[in-house]
Amino acid sequence: MSSSAMPQRNQAIVLPVKAARISASTRWMVGAIGLVLLLLASLLVPRYASDPARFPVTNVDVLGTLDYTDRASLRQLIEPHTANGFYALDIDKIRSAVEAMPWVAQAHISRIWPGRVAVEVEEHEPAARWNDNSLISKRLERFAPSQLQRDSDRYAQWREIFRDLPKLSGASGRHETVLDDFRRYDRELELFDVTVRSLDEDKRHSQTLTLSNDVTVRLGYQDRDLRFARFLDVYERLVTPQNDKPLRFDMRYSNGFALKKG
Secondary structure, eight states: OOGGGSOOOSOOOOOOOOOOOOOHHHHHHHHHHHHHHHHHHHHHHHHHHTOTTTSOOOEEEEESOOSSSOHHHHHHHHGGGGGGOSTTOOHHHHHHHHHTSTTEEEEEEEEETTTEEEEEEEEOOEEEEETTTEEEETTSOEEOOGGGSTTSTTHHHHHHHTTTSOEEEOSTTOHHHHHHHHHHHHHHHGGGTOOEEEEEEOTTOOEEEEETTSEEEEEESSSHHHHHHHHHHHHHHHTGGGTTOOEEEEOOSSSOOEEEEO
């Protein structure tokens, strides 16, 4: 008999071992411990991270070109907010505080690890004076810098700085409309190489223009576009020959206008 046909003796038989079952009480205990650890972490980690001694704000970087906003005043405004530390810093509160400054149009606040705060400021670009105590930006926003308040010790200095801006006046809430009208009139007068120096609108929305060549044009509150077009039609015949002498046009007549010299 060949060796291959002989019966095999002492051959081990391996049976699968059934995994030990975890009791329900053990699973409950493990879950409870995990929940306790999670709760502790949620309480301790924020407290640890918000500790200003461990994670202080080391520097405030003011970015952007500032022509009118004082950098020192800006940093002084932000400084109280940094006392809570880097991670506890309230970005929204800082942004609101910075954007409340008269010259600030928009502010972007960001954290730079490990301890720097970047403040990027975009200032208003003044397009016109409004009612002699505030300005209108190129975005049609009205703002009132402290320098233009009459009780400011720099009032006269800042009035001179903005002296060349067009002077607009009108009722509260009318600044956007008046600025739009000013831009339209000014654009149409480019043909004659003159500009609008001031545009005054009263409570009835009656408008009066003063041009750079000392010509005054009363348009009233009705059919202003038609009346202004009529003024442009007679400009070369009646204004140009006067060589910049003061003239006063009253365009409020239905079929004509009145002209007064001097």
